[in-house]
Amino acid sequence: xxxxxxxxxxxxxxxxxxxxxxxxxxxxxxxxxxxxxxxxxxxxxxxxxxxxxxxxxxxxxxxxxxxxxxxxxxxxxxxxxxxxxxxxxxxxxxxxxxxxxxxxxxxxxxxxxxxxxxxxxxxxxxxxxxxxxxxxxxxxxxxxxxxxxxxxxxxxxxxxxxxxxxxxxxxxxxxxxxxxxxxxxxxxxxxxxxxxxxxxxxxxxxxxxxxxxxxxxxxxxxxxxxxxxxxxxxxxxxxxxxxxxxxxxxxxxxxxxxxxxxxxxxxxxxxxxxx
Amino acid sequence: xxxxxxxxxxxxxxxxxxxxxxxxxxxxxxxxxxxxxxxxxxxxxxxxxxxxxxxxxxxxxxxxxxxxxxxxxxxxxxxxxxxxxxxxxxxxxxxxxxxxxxxxxxxxxxxxxxxxxxxxxxxxxxxxxxxxxxxxxxxxxxxxxxxxxxxxxxxxxxxxxxxxxxxxxxxxxxxxxxxxxxxxxxxxxxxxxxxxxxxxxxxxxxxxxxxxxxxxxxxxxxxxxxxxxxxxxxxxxxxxxxxxxxxxxxxxxxxxxxxxxxxxxxxxxxxxxxx
Amino acid sequence: xxxxxxxxxxxxxxxxxxxxxxxxxxxxxxxxxxxxxxxxxxxxxxxxxxxxxxxxxxxxxxxxxxxxxxxxxxxxxxxxxxxxxxxxxxxxxxxxxxxxxxxxxxxxxxxxxxxxxxxxxxxxxxxxxxxxxxxxxxxxxxxxxxxxxxxxxxxxxxxxxxxxxxxxxxxxxxxxxxxxxxxxxxxxxxxxxxxxxxxxxxxxxxxxxxxxxxxxxxxxxxxxxxxxxxxxxxxxxxxxxxxxxxxxxxxxxxxxxxxxxxxxxxxxxxxxxxx
Numbered sequence: 001x002x003x004x005x006x007x008x009x010x011x012x013x014x015x016x017x018x019x020x021x022x023x024x025x026x027x028x029x030x031x032x033x034x035x036x037x038x039x040x041x042x043x044x045x046x047x048x049x050x051x052x053x054x055x056x057x058x059x060x061x062x063x064x065x066x067x068x069x070x071x072x073x074x075x076x077x078x079x080x081x082x083x084x085x086x087x088x089x090x091x092x093x094x095x096x097x098x099x100x101x102x103x104x105x106x107x108x109x110x111x112x113x114x115x116x117x118x119x120x121x122x123x124x125x126x127x128x129x130x131x132x133x134x135x136x137x138x139x140x141x142x143x144x145x146x147x148x149x150x151x152x153x154x155x156x157x158x159x160x161x162x163x164x165x166x167x168x169x170x171x172x173x174x175x176x177x178x179x180x181x182x183x184x185x186x187x188x189x190x191x192x193x194x195x196x197x198x199x200x201x202x203x204x205x206x207x208x209x210x211x212x213x214x215x216x217x218x219x220x221x222x223x224x225x226x227x228x229x230x231x232x233x234x235x236x237x238x239x240x241x242x243x244x245x246x247x248x249x250x251x252x253x254x255x256x257x258x259x260x261x262x263x264x265x266x267x268x269x270x271x272x273x274x275x
Numbered sequence: 276x277x278x279x280x281x282x283x284x285x286x287x288x289x290x291x292x293x294x295x296x297x298x299x300x301x302x303x304x305x306x307x308x309x310x311x312x313x314x315x316x317x318x319x320x321x322x323x324x325x326x327x328x329x330x331x332x333x334x335x336x337x338x339x340x341x342x343x344x345x346x347x348x349x350x351x352x353x354x355x356x357x358x359x360x361x362x363x364x365x366x367x368x369x370x371x372x373x374x375x376x377x378x379x380x381x382x383x384x385x386x387x388x389x390x391x392x393x394x395x396x397x398x399x400x401x402x403x404x405x406x407x408x409x410x411x412x413x414x415x416x417x418x419x420x421x422x423x424x425x426x427x428x429x430x431x432x433x434x435x436x437x438x439x440x441x442x443x444x445x446x447x448x449x450x451x452x453x454x455x456x457x458x459x460x461x462x463x464x465x466x467x468x469x470x471x472x473x474x475x476x477x478x479x480x481x482x483x484x485x486x487x488x489x490x491x492x493x494x495x496x497x498x499x500x501x502x503x504x505x506x507x508x509x510x511x512x513x514x515x516x517x518x519x520x521x522x523x524x525x526x527x528x529x530x531x532x533x534x535x536x537x538x539x540x541x542x543x544x545x546x547x548x549x550x
Numbered sequence: 551x552x553x554x555x556x557x558x559x560x561x562x563x564x565x566x567x568x569x570x571x572x573x574x575x576x577x578x579x580x581x582x583x584x585x586x587x588x589x590x591x592x593x594x595x596x597x598x599x600x601x602x603x604x605x606x607x608x609x610x611x612x613x614x615x616x617x618x619x620x621x622x623x624x625x626x627x628x629x630x631x632x633x634x635x636x637x638x639x640x641x642x643x644x645x646x647x648x649x650x651x652x653x654x655x656x657x658x659x660x661x662x663x664x665x666x667x668x669x670x671x672x673x674x675x676x677x678x679x680x681x682x683x684x685x686x687x688x689x690x691x692x693x694x695x696x697x698x699x700x701x702x703x704x705x706x707x708x709x710x711x712x713x714x715x716x717x718x719x720x721x722x723x724x725x726x727x728x729x730x731x732x733x734x735x736x737x738x739x740x741x742x743x744x745x746x747x748x749x750x751x752x753x754x755x756x757x758x759x760x761x762x763x764x765x766x767x768x769x770x771x772x773x774x775x776x777x778x779x780x781x782x783x784x785x786x787x788x789x790x791x792x793x794x795x796x797x798x799x800x801x802x803x804x805x806x807x808x809x810x811x812x813x814x815x816x817x818x819x820x821x822x823x824x825x
Contacts, residue, residue: 288737289737290565290592291565291590291591291592291737292590292592292736292737292738293560293589293590293592293604293608293736294736294737295588296558296560296587296588296589296590297589297608297611299587299588300556300558300585300587300589300612303554303556303585303587304553304554304555304556304585304612304613305553305554307554307585311585320737320738350778350779351778353777353778353779354779398553399553400553400611400612400613401610401611401612401613403792404747404792404793404794405776405790405791405792405793405794406776406777406792407777407778407789407791407792407797408791408792408793411611411792412792
């Protein structure tokens with residue numbers, strides 16, 4: 001038995017917005033036999049970097065063939081490509097504005113196609129009016145099409161040159177040292193980083209966490225933990241989470257409330273060999 | 276290929292309410308082969324006028340045969356009809372309290388049936404207790420039934436006379452002049468109006484937007500735009516949106532924050548021929 | 551015709567969290583032919599008691615065979631059992647931390663199995679990393695398996711002894727007297743209690759509500775009502791709701807705003823025979 005791919009929708013529309021309902025209707029209507037899930041509609045408005053980070057965080061944990069329909073699109077209606085990107089076997093449908101650049105950098109680009117709007121007409125709920133809701137009119141129909149097995153080449157033209165690349169803070173990896181900037185805070189106030197096991201392996205020879213310790217702005221977080229149950233109550237701790245990435249938790253409270261940064265990007269974590 | 280109709284649920288329950296989950300379960304359980312989507316659960320509590328506006332805004336963009344299950348129902352359990360309304364080929368299931376009056380006025384009434392609770396018993400999850408959750412016990416089963424192809428006449432009695440009509444602010448259309456009142460603010464702070472292309476055609480002879488300009492409370496918004504990309508950053512602009520309707524946007528910010536009205540209904544837009 | 555069981559997901563992840571999307575994807579992917587609904591993701595973080603209350607409130611109203619996937623799990627990754635519990639024909643999948651104790655107490659325990667992680671591997675989206683998201687890696691695959699008809703005994707070991715029991719405030723039932731503590735406030739500000747019809751029958755000989763009256767902290771709420779329409783505007787009233795349970799409503803406002811308790815548990819309702 002193999003798990004079935006799904007269509008996973010990620011937007012900055014907000015769950016309390018009817019746009020989230022409409023884009024889901026557009027997908028379900030065109031691909032009624034494919035499970036469709038709302039991955040998140042809570043990306044902060046126009047925060048392409050957080051959308052990029054979350055896609056990259058979760059995509060390895062979805063079944064092969066999953067289609068990620070991602071719309072964080074401040075430039076909607078402007079003059080840019082609308083894409084179907086194949087990165088390592090998962091498909092990403094959305095605007096060419098950097099939203100897929102972390103996924104592509106890590107998993108590798110198999111192909112990118114620019115969606116031809118004439119070819120997705122059969123997958124549209126209704127003829128579109130206006131150019132302000134490409135999620136409904138272009139991306140949802142394209143995502144439904146490829147989820148149903150239509151080849152990206154059948155709804156678009158190969159267009160993999162010069163994809164827009166997002167400027168995100170690099171993870172700094174040196175011998176016995178890793179540094180990275182916070183990328184996302186979850187609903188429990190946990191703080192997520194793009195630092196993953198491979199970074200630690202590269203810096204420390206293995207991801208054996210017991211020999212390394214973390215600090216934020218000079219505050220020692222102790223050794224890097226593997227389980228919540230290892231983290232003491234009432235104090236922040238660094239943890240390799242279930243996405244294989246580094247996270248700051250605060251058992252019994254909220255790490256975000258503890259550090260209360262002006263902006264998420266002000267939080268930098270450093271990992272060193274234990275002295 | 277034709278897109279498949281869906282069941283789209285619109286309520287004022289709030290997404291953070293388990294009632295939203297239960298009404299969806301009731302529908303999915305009785306019509307497991309029909310895609311079911313949450314159109315919105317974020318209508319302000321008891322705001323029939325906003326529910327009516329959103330249904331009218333979106334319904335043309337759903338596939339023929341779509342069933343809208345709509346529960347904004349301050350008078351639940353009182354003495355009023357529970358309806359299945361056919362308005363121009365889309366079906367609307369919910370209370371007779373005006374929620375469907377804008378849809379009916381614009382698309383025309385094909386038929387209205389009062390739901391007979393005895394006839395929806397086979398579509399219920401469980402025998403009901405109490406009379407406070409007709410969404411679960413009456414409307415969801417009826418919506419599932421008609422979505423599965425049961426004729427409204429088979430679960431109810433023709434009852435199209437004297438449907439409750441909601442008092443909503445009219446769109447004022449005169450030669451070379453259109454005026455309307457704000458009806459909904461979306462999650463980006465955009466302000467939506469019931470003014471659509473046909474109103475502009477009637478006033479100005481065509482919906483050619485370049486020759487007309489908009490103002491709110493005397494503030495000139497310039498010509499009516501067609502694309503976000505045409506709207507300058509940091510200032511409000513009027514736009515014909517992807518629902519074929521007028522909207523005030525504020526690129527780089529929120530139109531609601533800019534105008535910060537005490538109530539949405541205090542915002543009136545006027546469209547005139549350009550001088 | 552019989553309604554089809556669903557998989558209903560209840561968590562404290564928050565709807566604005568991508569964890570809610572991922573757990574749903576994990577279920578849909580492994581059981582694509584079963585309807586999956588989000589019952590609620592808005593349990594206050596780590597509030598096992600509210601999760602327990604809501605499961606017990608709703609479960610009788612779902613079709614036989616429904617699977618409740620419930621993750622309110624402050625001790626995730628610690629040393630405790632992961633369960634599939636059969637309580638009166640409905641299945642409950644989640645941690646052994648008391649989340650199912652009210653359901654089990656009222657409906658009776660048919661069986662409980664401790665999930666064997668080796669046996670759910672075929673139902674997983676991907677090999678897991680870390681031990682912080684058992685919702686995705688253990689509970690979702692197990693829920694999908696049993697929803698598809700796999701016997702709990704085929705994915706786990708009988709383990710019904712010494713299930714963790716939650717300490718919840720008892721409903722005090724005496725001749726002509728019932729007292730209980732508030733358990734949940736809904737999105738309309740209604741206040742819900744675990745007091746149900748059987749409690750009133752036991753105290754008053756029948757659940758005939760006209761002869762009994764309610765009070766909160768000495769404030770008389772009048773007779774127990776059956777319909778919202780019976781409740782006067784602008785004052786709190788007690789109502790037997792559509793879950794067969796007692797609820798305080800405030801027509802035209804919010805009961806929670808009216809009583810504005812420091813904590814929900816400070817609200818105690820007493821029911822007596824009318825004088």
